[in-house]
Amino acid sequence: MAIIEVDNLVKRYGGHTVVDGVSFAVEPGEIFGILGPNGAGKTTTVECVEGLRGPDGGAIRVCGLDPQRDDGELRQVLGGQLQESELPDKLKVGEALQLYSSFYRDPADWRELAEILALEHKLGTQFRRLSGGQKQRLSIALALLGNPKVAMLDELTTGLDPQARRDVWGLVERIRARGVTILLVTHFMEEAERLCDRLAVIDAGQVVAVDSPAGLVARVDDRQRLRFRTAAPLDDAVLTGLPEVAAVERSGSQIVVTGGGNLLLAVASALAGHQIAGLRMDQTTLDDAFVALTGRSIES
Ligand SMILES: Nc1ncnc2c1ncn2[C@@H]1O[C@H](COP(=O)(O)OP(=O)(O)OP(=O)(O)O)[C@@H](O)[C@H]1O
Helix, strand or coil: CCCEEEEEEEEEECCEEEEEEEEEEECCCCEEEEECCCCCCHHHHHHHHCCCCCCCEEEEEECCECCCCCHHHHHHHEEECCCHHHCCCCCEHHHHHHHHHCCCCCCCCHHHHHHHCCCCCCCCCEHHHCCHHHHHHHHHHHHHCCCCCEEEEECCCCCCCHHHHHHHHHHHHHHHHCCCEEEEEECCHHHHHHHCCEEEEEECCEEEEEECHHHHHHHHCCCEEEEEEECCCCCCHHHHCCCCEEEEEEECCEEEEEECCCHHHHHHHHCCCCCEEEEEEECCCHHHHHHHHHCCCCCC
16 A cells, blocks of 8 residues: 555645646655656645645545644654754754654654764764755754654755765665655656656656656667667668667768667677677666656756
């Protein structure tokens, strides 16, 4: 049974519909991503799931609870990150962890959490003195203090350098390994591809597709494309006769072969006697899939 169910969610601000019939279901133990460009309605959707905003239509259940009606119970099973502005500058890391753990019936061991999140040497450091990555790790720690069944992580690596981003990804995977279901909001393709079991692609308040990263790519284009050059002129018939090959085209000195199945093996075998150079295989990426699904790049 799904641990999060969002059914036809609608949210309007001043007559403008920013979430327009969003539906998805998250299974226990999944890392489920909400991927979309700025302003797509991702945060609004997640804030409705967290009970921070009241929907104008549709239904939401988290562990069987209605976020609006069962707010108190929900706090015990759902962990959300705090906004940076919600922590006083002078509060020390250890004090924040202790304070927030007092809000829960059955809190996690905050010292252990500090260790897992590599904050054990920062317990006496004031919040304002932490680096961006340390602040992010603290906000993840605070989201996990209540031993939640579900953690909501929103844009958790925005503003981090590539190494800090990879460290945080590793942490998210460890959190999931502890049995926590994760709803992750992101507009980074690489993050979505690396972390998410499944994704809801959201654009202009609507779900465009729900699938695994590989499934999204496959929906768009399961053709493969090989590029190479040959030392001597090549008769296309050598390749067009292969069942794996759909088309052979020329691009300057390059030969571009499109097809399916085990295209690489078929072409390499057929060309065994020819000298081929610069062989490259193009693969459809999640970026390509996003453009095909929404008609635009996520960065635009
Ligand atoms: N409190 C609010 N009042 C009015 N409009 C709002 C409010 N919060 C968000 N919006 C608008 O709703 C739309 C969706 O915003 P939302 O923050 O949910 O998008 P998002 O996909 O999370 O984008 P981002 O990645 O930029 O955070 C935007 O056009 C935003 O300007």
